Amino acid sequence: EIVLTQSPGTLSLSPGERATLSCRASQSVSSSSLAWYQQKPGQAPRLLIYGASSRATGIPDRFSGSGSGTDFTLTISRLEPEDFAVYYCQQYGSSPPLTFGGGTKVEIK
Amino acid sequence: EVQLVQSGAEVKKPGESLKISCQGSGYTFTNYRIVWVRQMPGKGLEWMGNIYPGDSNTRYSPSFQGQVTISVDKSINTAYLQWSSLKASDTAMYYCARGGGYSDYWGQGTLVTVSS
Numbered sequence: 001e002i003v004l005t006q007s008p009g010t011l012s013l014s015p016g017e018r019a020t021l022s023c024r025a026s027q028s029v030s031s032s033s034l035a036w037y038q039q040k041p042g043q044a045p046r047l048l049i050y051g052a053s054s055r056a057t058g059i060p061d062r063f064s065g066s067g068s069g070t071d072f073t074l075t076i077s078r079l080e081p082e083d084f085a086v087y088y089c090q091q092y093g094s095s096p097p098l099t100f101g102g103g104t105k106v107e108i109k
Numbered sequence: 110e111v112q113l114v115q116s117g118a119e120v121k122k123p124g125e126s127l128k129i130s131c132q133g134s135g136y137t138f139t140n141y142r143i144v145w146v147r148q149m150p151g152k153g154l155e156w157m158g159n160i161y162p163g164d165s166n167t168r169y170s171p172s173f174q175g176q177v178t179i180s181v182d183k184s185i186n187t188a189y190l191q192w193s194s195l196k197a198s199d200t201a202m203y204y205c206a207r208g209g210g211y212s213d214y215w216g217q218g219t220l221v222t223v224s225s
Contacts (some may be wrong), residue, residue, distance in 0.1 A: 001171075033210060033211075035210075035211035035212075037154075039154075044204055044206075044215040044216065044217060044218055045146075045154065045204070045206075045212075045215055046215070047211060047212060047213050050210075050211040050213075056213060057213075088153065088154055090154075090156075090211065092209075092210035092211055096156070096158070096159070096168040096169070096170060097156050097158075097169075097170035097171065097172070098144075098156045098210070099156060100146075100153060100154040100155065100156060101153075102153050103153045103154075
């Protein structure tokens with residue numbers, strides 16, 4: 001089972017600032033099969049990024065994903081008020097289980 | 110419009126059985142796996158398992174194998190998650206979502222509370 005470790009646990013930033021979230025895998029994620037989700041309180045997760053760097057339909061271009069192998073990054077170029085939420089990475093390149101990281105909370109400073 | 114609509118919140122006692130549902134619409138239901146994801150109170154997302162409605166092929170996480178059963182009725186575009194004997198530790202929000210890899214559409218979640 002591939003273990004995903006997200007850091008930091010909490011990121012305290014102001015609107016307009018840049019957010020950089022990390023997701024590290026315990027072994028290489030094949031074919032860059034890494035997704036990112038956003039979850040706000042009381043809501044279901046929303047797909048942001050798949051294939052490590054492809055934005056899902058309707059996702060603003062301030063969200064970008066990068067990385068390969070064991071190290072992946074989600075960057076939010078300029079935080080908008082609606083971006084404060086919890087973010088999860090997920091790998092789907094290996095046999096089940098398809099695992100999630102523990103999450104990074106982006107909170108208003 | 111793709112939609113996944115889940116059944117409503119449940120309150121059960123330990124030892125009781127339960128089956129919750131997830132109905133898909135707006136797409137060809139048999140073409141996409143349905144995954145179930147657990148989120149315990151205040152915690153992260155856990156991948157439980159998925160099912161391919163076309164042939165009912167099912168895959169489970171080792172953590173949930175034997176603890177739950179995932180099934181499907183493709184005649185009514187509905188997937189199910191069921192327990193034969195609930196425990197207090199099953200208290201959580203359960204989401205269904207579309208996709209065998211990443212999940213692009215999610216249900217609204219079903220809150221299951223198990224308490225004596």
